[in-house]
Amino acid sequence: MSAKDVAHHVITYRNVFILLLICTGLTVGAAYVDFNVPKSMAGALFVGLTIAIFKGYLVAGNFMHLKTEKKIIHYILFLTVFFLFVLLAVPVLWHIDLVK
Amino acid sequence: MEIPYNVEVREDTGVYNSKLGIWLFLASEVMLFGGLFSAFILLRTGAPVWPPIGVNGSILPLLEHTIPHATFNTIVLIASSVTMVMAWVALKTKDLGKFKIYLGSTILCAIIFLVVKYFEYTHKIHEGFVPAHDTFMAIYFTITGLHGLHIIGGIIVLAYFFGPGIKMWDTEPERFTNRIEIVGLYWHFVDLVWIFLFPSLYLLN
Amino acid sequence: MSDSHHQESFWRKYIFSTDHKIIGIQYGITALLFMFLGFTLMMVMRWQLAFPDQAVPVIGGLIKWLAELNGFASDGNLPADLYNVFGAMHGTIMIFLGVVPLVVGAFGNYIVPLQIGAPDMAFPKLNMSSYWVYFIGGVIMFASFFLPGGAANSGWTSYPPLADIATTGQTYWLVGMVFLITSSLLGSVNIIVTIVQLRAEGLTWMRLPFFVWSQLVTSFLLLLAFPPLEAAGIFQLMDRVFGTSFFLPSGLVVGGEALNVSGGGSPLLWQHLFWFLAHPEVYVLILPGMGVVGEILANNTRKPLYGYKSLVYSAIFLGFMSFVVWAHHMFLTGMGQGMSVFFQTTTMIISVPSVIILSCFMLSLWGGSIRFNSPMLFALGWIPMFGIGGLTGLPLGLSTPDIHLHDTYYVIGHFHYVVAPGTIFAIFAGIYYWFPKMTGKKLDETLGKLHFYSSFIFMNGIFMPMFIQGMAGVSRRLADGGQAYAHAQDVLVYNEVMSWSAWLLAVAQIPFIINIFRTMMAEREASPDPNPWQATTIEWTDTTSPPLGHGNFEKAPVVHRGPYEYSVPEAKSDYSPQTQS
Numbered sequence: 067m068s069a070k071d072v073a074h075h076v077i078t079y080r081n082v083f084i085l086l087l088i089c090t091g092l093t094v095g096a097a098y099v100d101f102n103v104p105k106s107m108a109g110a111l112f113v114g115l116t117i118a119i120f121k122g123y124l125v126a127g128n129f130m131h132l133k134t135e136k137k138i139i140h141y142i143l144f145l146t147v148f149f150l151f152v153l154l155a156v157p158v159l160w161h162i163d164l165v166k
Numbered sequence: 167m168e169i170p171y172n173v174e175v176r177e178d179t180g181v182y183n184s185k186l187g188i189w190l191f192l193a194s195e196v197m198l199f200g201g202l203f204s205a206f207i208l209l210r211t212g213a214p215v216w217p218p219i220g221v222n223g224s225i226l227p228l229l230e231h232t233i234p235h236a237t238f239n240t241i242v243l244i245a246s247s248v249t250m251v252m253a254w255v256a257l258k259t260k261d262l263g264k265f266k267i268y269l270g271s272t273i274l275c276a277i278i279f280l281v282v283k284y285f286e287y288t289h290k291i292h293e294g295f296v297p298a299h300d301t302f303m304a305i306y307f308t309i310t311g312l313h314g315l316h317i318i319g320g321i322i323v324l325a326y327f328f329g330p331g332i333k334m335w336d337t338e339p340e341r342f343t344n345r346i347e348i349v350g351l352y353w354h355f356v357d358l359v360w361i362f363l364f365p366s367l368y369l370l371n
Numbered sequence: 372m373s374d375s376h377h378q379e380s381f382w383r384k385y386i387f388s389t390d391h392k393i394i395g396i397q398y399g400i401t402a403l404l405f406m407f408l409g410f411t412l413m414m415v416m417r418w419q420l421a422f423p424d425q426a427v428p429v430i431g432g433l434i435k436w437l438a439e440l441n442g443f444a445s446d447g448n449l450p451a452d453l454y455n456v457f458g459a460m461h462g463t464i465m466i467f468l469g470v471v472p473l474v475v476g477a478f479g480n481y482i483v484p485l486q487i488g489a490p491d492m493a494f495p496k497l498n499m500s501s502y503w504v505y506f507i508g509g510v511i512m513f514a515s516f517f518l519p520g521g522a523a524n525s526g527w528t529s530y531p532p533l534a535d536i537a538t539t540g541q542t543y544w545l546v547g548m549v550f551l552i553t554s555s556l557l558g559s560v561n562i563i564v565t566i567v568q569l570r571a572e573g574l575t576w577m578r579l580p581f582f583v584w585s586q587l588v589t590s591f592l593l594l595l596a597f598p599p600l601e602a603a604g605i606f607q608l609m610d611r612v613f614g615t616s617f618f619l620p621s622g623l624v625v626g627g628e629a630l631n632v633s634g635g636g637s638p639l640l641w642q643h644l645f646w647f648l649a650h651p652e653v654y655v656l657i658l659p660g661m662g663v664v665g666e667i668l669a670n671n672t673r674k675p676l677y678g679y680k681s682l683v684y685s686a687i688f689l690g691f692m693s694f695v696v697w698a699h700h701m702f703l704t705g706m707g708q709g710m711s712v713f714f715q716t717t718t719m720i721i722s723v724p725s726v727i728i729l730s731c732f733m734l735s736l737w738g739g740s741i742r743f744n745s746p747m748l749f750a751l752g753w754i755p756m757f758g759i760g761g762l763t764g765l766p767l768g769l770s771t772p773d774i775h776l777h778d779t780y781y782v783i784g785h786f787h788y789v790v791a792p793g794t795i796f797a798i799f800a801g802i803y804y805w806f807p808k809m810t811g812k813k814l815d816e817t818l819g820k821l822h823f824y825s826s827f828i829f830m831n832g833i834f835m836p837m838f839i840q841g842m843a844g845v846s847r848r849l850a851d852g853g854q855a856y857a858h859a860q861d862v863l864v865y866n867e868v869m870s871w872s873a874w875l876l877a878v879a880q881i882p883f884i885i886n887i888f889r890t891m892m893a894e895r896e897a898s899p900d901p902n903p904w905q906a907t908t909i910e911w912t913d914t915t916s917p918p919l920g921h922g923n924f925e926k927a928p929v930v931h932r933g934p935y936e937y938s939v940p941e942a943k944s945d946y947s948p949q950t951q952s
Contacts (some may be wrong), residue, residue, distance in 0.1 A: 068220065072255060072258065072259050076252070076255060078250065079248055079251055082248075083244065083245075083248045086244045087241065087244065090237065090240050090241060090244070093364075093365055093369065094233065094237050094369065096256075096366070096369075097233075097369035097370060100340035103208075110369075110370055111370050114186075114365040114369055114370045115365065115366075115367075115370075117365070118361055118362050118365050118366075120362075121361045122358050122361055122362065125174075125247060125354055125357055125358050126354070126358060128251075129247050129248075129250070129251045129354045129357075130350075130351055130354045130358075131357070134882030136179065136181050137180070138179050138180065138181060138186065138567065139185075139186070139189050142189060142190065142193055143189070143193065143223055145193075145591075145595070146193040146196050146197065146595060147451055149197065149200075149319065149595050149694050150196055150197060150200040152694055153197065153200045153201060153204050153208065153599060153647060153694055154200060154203060154204050156643075156695075156698075157204055157207075157208050158204075158207055158208060158211060158641070158642045158705075159709075159710065160643070160698060160706065160710045161208055161211060161212060161639075163706070163708075163709045163710045164706070164707055167490035167920035167923065167924050167926070167927055168490060168922065169489075169490055169491055169493065169495070169569070170490075170568075170569065171568050171569070176568050177764035179567055180569075181568075183493045183494070183564055183568050183569075184494075186564050186567060186568060187493065187494060187560050187564045188562075190559075190560045190563055190564065190594060191556070191560055193594060193595065194556050194560075194594050194597070195598070196597065197594075197595050197596075197597075197598035197599055198598035198599070198601055198602055199602075200599065201598060201601070201602030201603065201644055201647075202602045202605075204599070204643070204644070205462050205602065205603075205606060205617065205640055205644070208637060208640050208643075209617070209635070209636065209637065209640070212635075212637055218633070218635050220633050221633075231763055261610075286741070289811060296610060296613075297613040297614070297615045298613055298615050298617075298632065298633060299633060300615035300635060301615070301616055301617070301633065301635040301636055302635045303615075304609060304613075304615035304616065304617055304618075304633075304636075307609075307613075307615075308605060308606065308609055308615075312605065346721075360446070
């Protein structure tokens with residue numbers, strides 16, 4: 067790795083760090099905001115989880131180098147995320163569909 | 167024959183063995199925490215009030231009280247992720263002194279995280295909010311506890327590379343750098359999980 | 372490698388070995404012993420089913436001792452409480468301690484690196500630890516038999532609320548499962564990395580033997596399906612140890628008294644997380660078996676496997692689909708129509724690749740000059756047995772007939788056809804086939820044939836009547852075999868048939884055991900033929916029998932052709948090894 071590469075990396079990591087701190091601030095702030103609409107919880111959930119997903123993307127993409135990772139790793143993770151979605155969504159859908 | 171691709175990259179896959187291994191391990195970790203989250207969602211959607219009200223009332227006021235601690239812990243963990251990746255960069259530039267500083271700070275951050283967590287736990291238990299109090303407390307202690315175990319595991323591995331494991335740098339520097347990259351991936355994953363735990367358990371109730 | 376032939380201590384070499392071949396054999400021996408234990412439990416249960424409440428012959432004293440140790444009254448008969456323990460542990464031992472370690476731990480470990488031309492598994496130390504973690508898990512499971520209240524007794528599925536309030540054995544079960552799951556995860560990571568990274572030069576994906584493909588898909592299933600069960604196991608441990616209510620609903624009354632818990636949990640949550648693993652687990656059990664059968668069919672028909680690519684794609688599709696069918700185990704839990712339609716549709720879809728695989732195997736036989744040796748007989752026996760198991764599953768996968776058949780002996784018959792004459796026949800086939808590779812000595816053919824024919828008859832004697840009983844409506848959970856159950860009276864006669872078949876099946880294993888020991892003790896030839904079956908794959912053509920201790924190969928094999936080039940026109944012999952240029 068050349069010195070220029072390193073400098074570039076370090077700048078990226080610093081920027082990501084700052085961005086993560088801002089997002090943490092936002093997410094805490096958003097939780098305190100009263101959305102003043104009947105379905106305020108849904109709004110807060112949406113905002114909170116969107117920020118969390120964005121933060122997750124920052125960590126995985128930069129610190130874990132997923133942005134420049136090899137295809138085989140991506141394939142494995144796509145597969146995993148698909149099954150994760152099945153695991154998260156289906157029990158909930160099933161729950162909603164229960165015969166009362 | 168010796169086992170190939172321990173250090174060097176296999177041409178057609180583009181990775182070395184332990185890189186693939188750790189990602190597979192992390193994939194299974196994703197499914198582990200996925201199972202925990204799935205249970206969390208199911209319990210939450212099934213509950214009439216969230217968090218449920220038990221014999222000691224609702225956890226909500228106490229939880230709001232701990233938001234600053236949890237926020238602090240979030241920042242500590244993010245910082246530890248940054249120092250972790252910087253430790254790897256230091257090895258790439260062959261700067262062992264810097265590596266030690268960054269790795270040491272990562273371990274320090276992890277310990278701070280656990281100490282804060284300890285006070286948080288004892289405070290809740292002291293107020294009567296034990297795991298058996300209601301389903302929120304149950305899932306709260308289970309998920310954060312399991313995450314805490316991952317932190318402890320991480321500290322042990324990091325401490326090994328800070329202490330006796332560092333000898334490998336003299337004999338096989340490239341392999342040692344790979345090892346730090348691998349443990350780094352694990353560490354970032356632990357950070358990543360916390361990023362989702364923090365809003366789900368502390369903020370959005 | 373020759374320089375690494377230094378003297379190793381007995382412990383390093385045979386107990387804490389990092390050599391994949393030794394670890395594979397360790398897995399094999401341990402798992403076979405566990406399977407024998409699990410089968411013994413079932414033989415005692417079959418006595419209770421055929422002759423309820425009569426003292427068990429031969430080992431009655433042992434049963435009495437165990438029952439009284441656990442706190443149950445017994446005159447040498449099997450009390451109902453102990454029957455529950457045996458039932459739960461039979462399932463657990465057979466699946467998690469027997470079949471999976473055999474097909475993945477033993478065959479996967481021993482054969483995969485050899486078949487892909489690798490010196491060892493990718494992570495030898497991890498390999499060793501996964502065996503020892505499995506071993507500890509097995510010891511914990513076994514130890515729980517001697518607790519007050521006995522071992523786990525809520526079925527191998529451990530459904531709460533029952534399992535939440537069961538005796539201490541259940542806690543041991545959960546802890547044991549955490550060890551077994553961890554072992555499987557370590558093993559599956561190792562196998563996937565080995566297959567992806569350590570393939571020999573020229574061994575492209577479409578040149579991999581079908582067995583390797585089956586191991587790859589299986590490992591992915593273990594990797595991604597097991598963690599949710601680990602999560603569920605942790606929840607159940609929390610429920611049992613810390614008094615949480617993950618699986619306990621509000622207002623639960625046990626023995627006329629309200630349970631002192633917070634409630635608010637859901638028993639169905641366990642079922643979701645459990646079956647999210649346990650359905651893929653079914654394919655973990657059967658896929659490696661398919662791989663073994665595929666190898667043996669191609670070798671003994673002396674022609675290529677029919678539709679190699681369809682087989683591979685079917686195995687992958689099978690693995691993929693197995694993650695989205697789990698709720699067909701839960702049709703009777705008050706599931707809504709939308710979900711039941713979804714899950715019965717996916718269940719019908721998953722039967723398609725199974726049928727493709729079975730059809731390819733049958734078409735492989737067409738026009739072959741078949742050698743009827745012992746591995747081939749077991750492989751041929753596997754085909755109709757798996758077929759019966761698969762086809763009887765269809766009515767269970769449709770929500771309407773499932774209302775009638777759910778939790779009856781029909782279900783037991785169905786899955787045992789898949790796993791017992793299915794997977795276990797494949798395991799026997801594999802042992803007969805690869806034994807010469809492991810030891811340099813071939814097993815005796817006459818004893819092998821005796822083993823096969825008698826096993827084949829008695830297997831069917833056990834499981835075929837279960838369909839009849841099940842359709843009559845006999846529940847699977849009755850400790851008296853249905854004596855006190857009005858609808859079962861016409862089919863009670865089958866209980867004795869099944870029980871006698873089970874005991875005779877045990878007798879049928881004697882030739883196998885004799886065969887193994889006799890061959891082991893026989894003198895090995897000076898230089899045994901490394902390829903007695905005239906096979907094409909690397910493990911036969913490029914290694915000695917048994918293969919070299921460290922590194923397997925003298926020099927790295929280079930692959931030039933597909934895995935099943937038998938009877939190639941104008942070739943010198945009727946098989947063209949993969950490494951032949």
